[in-house]
Amino acid sequence: MAVIDEADTTSVVVPSLFNYPPSSLPEELSYLITSFIYTHDHGKRSKAFLVLASYCQGVRASAEPARDGTQDPGTQMLSRIFLPVVQARVADTQEADVLAGLSFLTALFQVDWQTAAEVFRHEAVLASITDILDLYPSELVSREAARLFSQACGHKACRSSLPIEINEWLETAVRQKKDLPLRAIAAVAITKLSRGAGSDGLVESANVSKRLDLAELMKAIIMGEGQDSSLHAVEGLAYLSVEPIVKEDLSKDTAFLKKLFSVVPRSRGTSGTLSDMSNHSLIYGMLNITYHLSAYRPPLSPDQEQIMKLRRMTKSGTTNAQDVEENPADVLDDDPHVKERGRNLVKNGALDILANAIRLADSVGIRITVGRILLNLSVDKENRGKVLQSGGAKTLAEIIRKFFSATTNPAAGQSEVDVSILEPIQALAKLAITSSPTQVFGPDPGAIYDAIRPFAVLLTHSASSLLQRFEAIMALTNLSSHGVEAASRVAHAEGLLTKIEFLMLEDHVLIRRAATELTCNLVAGSENVFKRYSEGNPAKSRLQILVALSDVDDLPTRLAASGALASLTSSPDACRSLYELEQSNHRVLPVLTTLIAPLSGSNEPYISTPPDHAMVHRGVVCIRNFFINLEPNLRNRVKETDLTDLINGLTAIMKGNTGKAEIIQPTAEVLKSLMDLGVVMPGI
Structure with a gap:
């Protein structure tokens, strides 16, 4: 079958695509079946992806909404369209057609995985793909089949349908050493299969040794040469690096980290070959590995911690929560281990490539991942200066x-x-x-x-x-x-x-x-x-909150609240509101008094030390402003209040703060104001 050229992909297919009813495959779209073979030009494959995505979206938009308990109509329609095409190709006797069928289904997984999974799980398609593994042992077909399995193993529905022959073939592909790219792709598929099996409930626990072996294999591939193989190895490590034991291993391998970060050029003027989609994927995979290595464990609420203990008790068979030891994997993800991993990342150049990663492969996903990495690394205060410097x-x-x-x-x-x-x-x-x-x-x-x-x-x-x-x-x-x-x-x-x-x-x-x-x-x-x-009546309730916060047991909170009051009492309106609060609850002046003389008239257990210098300063300013800025008629009424503790406190401040003009001056002013009101000053 003829292959459509690049110009036709954009100028012919897109305009006429939606003129066809979504019950049959448009002739123009049929040419796209051969456009996803991995050895073809990247630009052509990119345009083919765009066209395929547009077609799938158009069909889904035209489908009726799904009814309760029924399969998605869009998936049904697309499956009916693509199944005959894929089935015919993978059952063909020509290797070129087999390659086209495998690569198209792989691409469909990336564009519309629900439809691809439906097609992949079809009995005839799976049977033909299984036969292909024996009938076409060429490198191209093997790699294309492995890419398809790598995509399929990322979805539960496909994992549960995978024949044992495909599992065995993947294991063999990983063990062989002749075809390195095939080995890398098969390792990614096995990684997805093993991780997915645990989440699907198909196995009780993961084979830690096997995952470490896979991680070592992928590290070796990345440390070697060959960008195509490295891309798949990075993808596999992006999956494996969520495992605590793998995180520890990767973070301590200095040579590996430097090689991993080298996929992004350090110089702003250098872009190399990083402009195509495969290299964008390489950068994204590298960033995901970095994110996993730097990620802290989310904090658990007390209820969540209790649930985790109960789960460990169930697994260990113990009946006492106190006897449950922390899982070794949990220990490797505690804060000290994560902090050490973060420092290793910084030491080996993680910070130096983040800005360039965005410049070379800008996307929402890249930006958000870079932001998360910087968040994780900034948790450790020791790293923050280095983050700023970079x-x-x-x-x-x-x-x-x-x-x-x-x-x-x-x-x-x-x-x-x-x-x-x-x-x-x-x-x-x-x-x-x-x-x-x-x-x-x-x-x-x-x-x-x-x-x-x-x-x-x-x-x-x-x-x-x-x-x-x-x-x-x-x-x-x-x-x-x-x-x-x-x-x-x-x-x-x-x-x-x-x-x-x-x-x-x-x-x-x-x-x-x-x-x-x-x-x-x-x-x-x-x-x-x-x-x-x-100003205004609502201000009174806000002032009342500040007065209350000036009397709490946390010194920084008291300093902040009384500091705000010191500013606000420069307003006659605020002083009038404070006077009204004093008349109604008799708490304003006692609280202001405790700022300058905490031992006077207070039963609070936390008030047992001499007054803080900053607190005294705020207190005398508040009191001074209150008496000077209050209206004369209201000021005269205040003298009827019991001011003994206040006067004693002010007197003590005058005697104990000689030379501190910022305290002595407002204290003297308030004492003079009280004397002008006729208040008797004992000892003065």
């Missing part, structure tokens, strides 16, 4: 920028943001927490301002974890300290203030502390936030 912050900012620029309607709200971008944002947040904004984003303030929206998304997204929200708050706190303009922009981020005020009431101490510290920065730096907390 341009990791710039890479993350570019990943995030491209994501948001591709969003259909960026202004529509955070609900449209896909959860996949949260990890790259979290990676950038980690860097922004431990370094100054200028170190992370450079001297251009625009880059700092651009980071505000992603951090706000990380904070407010419904799928964000508590850790991600905490790190988003910390990063925003750091940005808001960069200046008034930065604080103002943070305050204007959609949904941020409401979320922060909610988290200020969080039971988790670190979350509550971080939210209060950000509020303190925004009160001091944003005029709108200052008004939000000082």
Whole structure:
């Protein structure tokens, strides 16, 4: 059968494709059957993939919706179209037709796996493919068959249908040493088959020794020459590297890591042959291996930990949860082991190739994987400086920028943001927490301002974890300290203030502390936030929360809350609201007193040490502002309150802070104000 040329693939097939009813194979499409043979020109195969994908999508779009309990109509229609074509080819007596049938079905797995699986599992097709292994022992046919099995073994439906003859053939193909590419492809198929068998419930446990042998084989292939073989070996290791024992082995092999990372040129001006799809796949596989080696085990809730213990008890036969030892595989995935693997990756050049990987093989999948790798490596604080030196912050900012620029309607709200971008944002947040904004984003303030929206998304997204929200708050706190303009922009981020005020009431101490510290920065730096907390009736409840947080047992939280109050009490409106709160619950002045004299009038067990210098400073400023900025008629009423503890505290400050003008001056001013009101000052 004639093979359509490159021009015909795009100019003839695509326009007329959908003019045919999806019950028969269009004549133009029939020529594509021969276009996927692996030895053909890459450009032609790429266009053929595009046409095949378009046709499958068109047929599925025209199919009626599936009814409950019935097979997908789109899959049924496509299977009826492609089954006769594939069946005729794989049963043919000509090797060229057999190659075409095998390669087309392999391509169909990559375009529409449901249809491909249906065709592959057909009794006649499987029988013909099994016969091919004996009838056509040529290198080309063997490799094409192995590629097909590698695709099929990635799907449960096909694994369960695989004849024993194909399993045996794959084992033989892996053991032979004459055809290295065949060996690599067969190893990938066996890897998928063995890993899938465990998840399918076909075997109770994995053969660890066999998987280590496969990993060693693939490492040897990668260390040798031959890009085609390396591509398959990298794909196989991408599957195997989820195993803790394989991760440990790979991460300690310095020569292997350097060879693995060498698939990406270090120089920006060098692209080599990395412009085609096969090399894009090579880069993607390399990144997946790196990701698996650097990935930390997700934290388990107490309930999940108990379930894991019960499962281990069931397997070990013990009846006591205390007697259950941790699985060795679990030990290899604990934080110290992952941290050491991450340091080995950094030491051997993992950070140096990430930006170039995106430049040479840009796609959403590549970007997200690079972001996840940078997140994993940034968990270890020792790596963060190296991440910054390698341009990791710039890479993350570019990943995030491209994501948001591709969003259909960026202004529509955070609900449209896909959860996949949260990890790259979290990676950038980690860097922004431990370094100054200028170190992370450079001297251009625009880059700092651009980071505000992603951090706000990380904070407010419904799928964000508590850790991600905490790190988003910390990063925003750091940005808001960069200046008034930065604080103002943070305050204007959609949904941020409401979320922060909610988290200020969080039971988790670190979350509550971080939210209060950000509020303190925004009160001091944003005029709108200052008004939000000082003007109008709603401000009274917000002030009440700050007063309450100034009396908690966590010192950093008290410092942040009282710092916000020190700024807000410069407003007469805020002082009036505090006066009203004092009249209603009699807690404002006692709390302010504990800031300067924690031992006075407090029954709290945590208040047992001398006052903190920073706390005293905030306290005297709050008290000074309260009495000076309060309206005269209200100030006169305050003197009717029992001010003994307050006066004693102020007096002690005057005697014990000689030379500290920042404390002595506001203390003297408030004492004078009280004396002007006629309040008696014992000892003065």
